[in-house]
Amino acid sequence: MIPPALDIIGLRTEFRVGGAWHPAVRDVSLRLQPDEVLALVGESGCGKSVTALSVMGLVRPPAGRVAAGRILLDGQDLAALPERDLERLRGDRLAMIFQEPMTSLNPLMTVGDQVAEALRIHRGLSRRAALDRTRALFEEVKIPSAAQRLRDHPHQFSGGMRQRVMIAMALACDPAVLLADEPTTALDVTIQAQVLGLLADLRARHGMAVLFITHNLGVVAQIADRVAVMYAGEIVEQGPVAEIFARPLHPYTRALLAALPRLDTPDQALAAIPGRVPPLDAMPPGCRFAPRCPLTRQGCEGEQSLTEAAPDHAARCHVVTGGFAHA
Ligand SMILES: Nc1ncnc2c1ncn2[C@@H]1O[C@H](COP(=O)(O)OP(=O)(O)OP(=O)(O)O)[C@@H](O)[C@H]1O
Numbered sequence: 001m002i003p004p005a006l007d008i009i010g011l012r013t014e015f016r017v018g019g020a021w022h023p024a025v026r027d028v029s030l031r032l033q034p035d036e037v038l039a040l041v042g043e044s045g046c047g048k049s050v051t052a053l054s055v056m057g058l059v060r061p062p063a064g065r066v067a068a069g070r071i072l073l074d075g076q077d078l079a080a081l082p083e084r085d086l087e088r089l090r091g092d093r094l095a096m097i098f099q100e101p102m103t104s105l106n107p108l109m110t111v112g113d114q115v116a117e118a119l120r121i122h123r124g125l126s127r128r129a130a131l132d133r134t135r136a137l138f139e140e141v142k143i144p145s146a147a148q149r150l151r152d153h154p155h156q157f158s159g160g161m162r163q164r165v166m167i168a169m170a171l172a173c174d175p176a177v178l179l180a181d182e183p184t185t186a187l188d189v190t191i192q193a194q195v196l197g198l199l200a201d202l203r204a205r206h207g208m209a210v211l212f213i214t215h216n217l218g219v220v221a222q223i224a225d226r227v228a229v230m231y232a233g234e235i236v237e238q239g240p241v242a243e244i245f246a247r248p249l250h251p252y253t254r255a256l257l258a259a260l261p262r263l264d265t266p267d268q269a270l271a272a273i274p275g276r277v278p279p280l281d282a283m284p285p286g287c288r289f290a291p292r293c294p295l296t297r298q299g300c301e302g303e304q305s306l307t308e309a310a311p312d313h314a315a316r317c318h319v320v321t322g323g324f325a326h327a
Pocket residue numbers: 015016017024042043044045046047048049050051063064215279280
């Protein structure tokens with residue numbers, strides 16, 4: 001069996017709120033095979049970004065901490081690595097792209113120098129060799145007139161082109177795993193589709209695993225192989241994309257799907273999910289979705305476990321999986 005590219009086991013990440021530690025991510029296990037796109041989906045505040053930032057080693061005291069779990073990359077546990085070693089892995093075996101590339105790019109440096117810098121640091125290339133490689137990367141991510149554009153500054157690029165620069169930077173050292181946090185959310189729909197197409201193409205060509213974070217199930221259908229639905233810091237459903245779309249089990253997944261605009265029934269009103277994700281210091285006991293759930297019944301106040309309801313398809317809900325969980 002091929003070892004997974006990234007194996008997150010029992011991750012718990014906490015923040016200090018009102019003088020006490022509260023979990024923003026709880027008992028999260030995600031396995032990414034090489035070459036696989038796993039989508040992490042959920043509303044704002046569900047813990048998607050915190051999961052990715054935990055993998056990158058970017059949640060640190062005093063505000064936050066990875067309190068439990070293992071994050072295995074190439075057999076190393078990132079959660080146990082000293083900062084110096086993590087720094088070496090970031091931008092090398094592990095890369096991340098964000099929703100708004102402008103916040104990750106230096107406005108005062110040419111984009112060519114910024115990507116080349118990563119290659120000089122991680123690969124020890126000369127300035128000349130690094131710029132040559134950067135031009136090739138710009139061509140690969142389909143930035144027109146790549147050679148000239150190396151000398152431009154970030155503000156001279158459109159949003160979609162800036163995201164391509166970020167993707168080129170992420171690819172510079174051929175990462176095993178790319179964490180993509182809402183990379184297309186700020187783009188208009190046509191550009192979004194182009195960037196998604198590019199990412200799909202690149203992951204196949206580079207054989208990298210992608211953890212794709214989004215609140216949009218429509219995007220999931222376009223790019224992902226598997227999907228993990230997250231609610232209030234927990235994975236509530238997990239499985240292959242086709243299976244989740246055809247047979248959603250968890251009431252939260254069903255609600256997300258019902259909120260998705262459909263082309264075949266354009267006049268149908270969208271079903272918004274009433275209520276909101278609870279704050280970290282006011283999580284309900286047992287099922288965290290229960291206060292918003294149409295199926296709430298006896299047993300929901302008990303701890304729920306992620307249970308396989310069909311092969312390779314698990315949900316954290318005793319009502320749909322048919323059993324009571326024991327914590
Ligand atoms: N530095 C922090 N201090 C305290 N709480 C935090 C901090 N960062 C995140 N949180 C909390 O952790 C929870 C999860 O946040 P997270 O950003 O991961 O959500 P998300 O699903 O990625 O949403 P979004 O799409 O809005 O980024 C939220 O309740 C958020 O308020």
